Amino acid sequence: MSRWGIAGIGMIFAIGVWLVAAPFVTGQQPDSATWTTATRNDVIVGAALALLGFTGFFTVLAGHVADMYAKGPQPPAQR
Amino acid sequence: MTRYLAGLITATAALGAGVWLLIAPYGLDYPSGSTASGVDAWTGALVCALSLATIGVWARAWRAQLRADGLLPERQAVRPDRSALPHPDEHGRADSSDAARVARALEEEPPPPPPQVPTIEDLHGLLKPLVAALAADQMERTHAQSAQPQNAHPQNARPRNAHGPSTHTQTAYTNAEEDW
Numbered sequence: 001m002s003r004w005g006i007a008g009i010g011m012i013f014a015i016g017v018w019l020v021a022a023p024f025v026t027g028q029q030p031d032s033a034t035w036t037t038a039t040r041n042d043v044i045v046g047a048a049l050a051l052l053g054f055t056g057f058f059t060v061l062a063g064h065v066a067d068m069y070a071k072g073p074q075p076p077a078q079r
Numbered sequence: 080m081t082r083y084l085a086g087l088i089t090a091t092a093a094l095g096a097g098v099w100l101l102i103a104p105y106g107l108d109y110p111s112g113s114t115a116s117g118v119d120a121w122t123g124a125l126v127c128a129l130s131l132a133t134i135g136v137w138a139r140a141w142r143a144q145l146r147a148d149g150l151l152p153e154r155q156a157v158r159p160d161r162s163a164l165p166h167p168d169e170h171g172r173a174d175s176s177d178a179a180r181v182a183r184a185l186e187e188e189p190p191p192p193p194p195q196v197p198t199i200e201d202l203h204g205l206l207k208p209l210v211a212a213l214a215a216d217q218m219e220r221t222h223a224q225s226a227q228p229q230n231a232h233p234q235n236a237r238p239r240n241a242h243g244p245s246t247h248t249q250t251a252y253t254n255a256e257e258d259w
Contacts, residue, residue, distance in 0.1 A: 002140050005086045008133030012093045015126055019100075022122070028114040037107050038115030045103075049096050049126070056089030063082030 006060055013053025019046025083141035090133035097126030 023029035023039040035043075100123030103109070104116040145151040 002082065002086075002137075005090075005133055005136045005140060008129055008136060009086060009089050011129050012089065012126070012133070015122060015129070019122055022118050023115065026114050026118060028118075036115070038104075038109050038113070038119070041103050041107055042115070042119065045096055045100060049093060052089055052092050052096070056085055059085035059089075060082040063080070063085055066081060 002060075002064070006057065009053055009056045009060060011053075013050050013057065016046045016049030016051070016053055019043075019049060022046070080141075083137055083144065086137035087134060087141075090130045090137060093126055094130035094134070097123045097130055099123070100126060 019042050023036075023042050029036060029039040100119045103119050103123075109116045109119070142151065146153060
């Protein structure tokens with residue numbers, strides 16, 4: 001169950017990266033020109049989403065590891 | 080708990096960003112029909128859908144963990160609805176498939192608790208003082224009838240039970256209790 005949640009957070013990070021790159025990839029922002037309002041908005045929101053996904057991913061990972069420490073050593077899995 | 084909370088907070092903040100992306104072309108006056116409008120709208124819709132799904136996943140995971148830790152009660156099994164059971168037709172017969180469904184529904188129901196039946200010890204405890212009192216009364220009457228000529232003189236007469244039960248009454252009580 002948590003794997004799907006972690007995957008969702010990873011997708012949020014990926015969408016943030018896409019949003020930062022989108023104005024330049026789609027050609028709506030010409031090179032060596034002043035950034036348009038749309039470009040500024042996309043870059044800011046994209047960076048915020050990427051930062052959110054990055055922070056969220058590692059916070060979830062830290063919480064998972066903290067739970068493992070709290071449970072203590074587990075017996076080895078039967079093969 | 081930290082990971083569930085972090086996941087929920089991240090997904091909720093992303094939902095806010097997605098909503099902003101949806102309304103940004105109107106709020107920031109993008110040129111109508113521009114590429115930026117389409118990119119923001121599609122990306123915003125994708126972020127909203129993904130955030131809602133992630134919120135649901137984290138909420139369910141947290142709830143399952145709380146149930147596993149015993150902090151939330153277990154979900155109760157769904158009992159069959161008796162109003163949904165089939166009614167017999169005018170000949171008093173029900174469809175065979177309906178009968179099978181009724182049989183399954185009744186099998187799924189837990190058996191009712193056994194009724195509280197009084198034991199023989201309870202009955203003895205209830206009847207013992209009554210029988211003892213009856214036996215004592217009978218013995219006292221019998222003794223009074225046999226001893227009536229001795230109590231002919233009024234100065235020797237003593238009212239019954241003037242100073243508690245007589246010796247015969249106590250003996251009768253004891254005998255009746257021993258019989259039980």
